[in-house]
Amino acid sequence: MKGNKMSTTKHAYWSPSAPPVPLDAFTGTWTGNGFNTIFRPNKNQTPLPNKPDAKPDANPSSDPDNLLQLNLTFETLTFSDSLADIPNRAFLDNQPDAFLQGVPYIQSIKDVTTNLGIHFEPGIWLLVPETIEPSVSPTVARLATIPHGTTIQAQGTFETHEGGPEIPVVDITPFTIGNPADKKKFTSQNAADDSTFRLPQTLPPSITQEILDNPNLVLEHAIQGQNIIQTTTLKISTKADPNLRGSGTRNIAFLEGTVQSDNTITPNAQAADIDATFWIETVQRDDGTTFTQIQYSQVVLLNFDKLSWPHVSVATLTQS
Secondary structure, eight states, X not given: OOSOOOOOOOOTTOOTTSOOOGGGGOOEEEEEEEEEEEEEEOTTOOOOTTOTTOOTTSOXXXXXXXXXXXXXXXXXXXXXXXXXXXXXXXXXXXXXOEEEEEEXXXXXXXXXXXXXXXXXXXXEEEEEXXXXXXXXXXXXXXXXXXXXXXXXXXXXXXXXXXXXXXXXXXXXXXXXXXXXXXXXXXXXXXXXXXXXXXESSSOOTTSOHHHHHOTTHHHHHHTTXXXXXXXXXXXXXXXXXXXXXXXXXXXXXXXXXXXXXXXXXXXXXXXXXXXXXXXXXXXXXXXXXXXXXXXXXXXXXXXXXXXXXXXXXXXXXXXX
């Protein structure tokens, strides 16, 4: 990108003193690298070259029921033209019609080692104006469809501040469903163990123990030495919220699983919740010019075998 090409689109409900409209940066095609971690069921025993004799009934400490897959990634994120004003008709007396802004996108992610696709996602980013009923400040929302059989509607807040992003620690350690404090660590999370239930079993030098403990370090390393002068942070979630109660996920029957005799549900791999943070960063070069950069960190909780398994994806993207 040869400069900061923020949109000058006028939005009727946006006051001159308000921060930049957060979706104005979502234009054109963005590319870059990232990192993906996902625990998945291993009941059918994915062949592992360093553990050829492993059996499903192996010692539980050998993690036979799950496999941790790690991917260094290359991503392409393409935005289509804005849908402009999307009229949502109001019924409640005090609420006028709400005109949303929408930006369609397609996300495609490949493994850099195999060049095989590991993710494809069409969707739409929405900017929702301030509403009276319900009483909610302006928000953003991401509507997405994932080919595994999951649709999401994640809504949340945004804010702009001077300087770089505040990137938190993210933990991939699984935990008992509904109890994040009850963590269950597996040997596949040990970077030095090259015979555990993990792909790849022998990790490349770029995937260190520190990165396994906190994949968001990949984002920190990508911006090391950059002069980021402004950041707009978008935080979205599918989790229930009193003010944003429309958010959520839906899965096909296979993912949801089956109802047992005691009325409990045993899922195959249910996508339960999604939390994501996107940082839109203005980076200043040594010559004073600027360019825009997008970073994101996303955590999907996959529920199976009585645990929630954090599926973490991160990437740093610039316009190509």
